Amino acid sequence: MKVLSIAAALVATIITAAHSEEDDEERQFSINQFKGWTGLLLSCEKNTADPALVQAICDVAKTEFTYLAENSKIPYRISVGDDMFRRSMIAHEIGKPLTLTIKTIPTSGNSYAKAVYVEVSAENFYSNVIDKEAAPSDPESLPRAGDLSLWSGNMIASGTDTQVIVRDMTPYIGQQMKAFFTDFLKGWNAK
DSSP states (O other), X not given: OHHHHHHHHHHHHHHHHHHHHHHHHHHHHHHHHHTTOOOEEEEEOOOSSSHHHHHHHHHHHHHHHHHXXXXXXXXXXXXXXXXHHHHHHHHHTTSSOEEEEEEEEEOOSOSSOEEEEEXXXXXXXXXXXXXXXXXXXXGGGSOEEEEEEEEEEEEEEEESOXXXXXXXXXXXXXXXXXXXXHHHHHHHTTO
């Protein structure tokens, strides 16, 4: 019986150590992803398929984002439907913030049933990205331009009433925002 207890304790210790190492690696990854940004910019993208639904989801996201940013003492700005130039000017007010983009894609054309896909994505535009570890012959070694997503989460909902869809999605939007802020703060606090 004593041998069994020792074996169980050894297995528990190994599992705990492996889990701790995994947590340390995940934490270091988050620190590396989010260290150095000067704040956050929330950007709600426009979509003409169902403007009322898109605006309602953006309003929910803005409320949660503002609450979390203020309580975390992170400098922030909000850009709703602005073009890239205007968004850049707003972002410049706080240095080099990371952009948290809300992409809302509702169905269109059906007046009865509705569905919506919402993505929350922390991203930054890069004009000349390469993988520094790629071999010269690899496509990753060539400069590329585009948005690099550092974190993302998504949700899907459906129903017949815009208000009900927004009401039902509100806690999930909050969960996604909180999950992002949890990861972002690891890097932010490592300054």
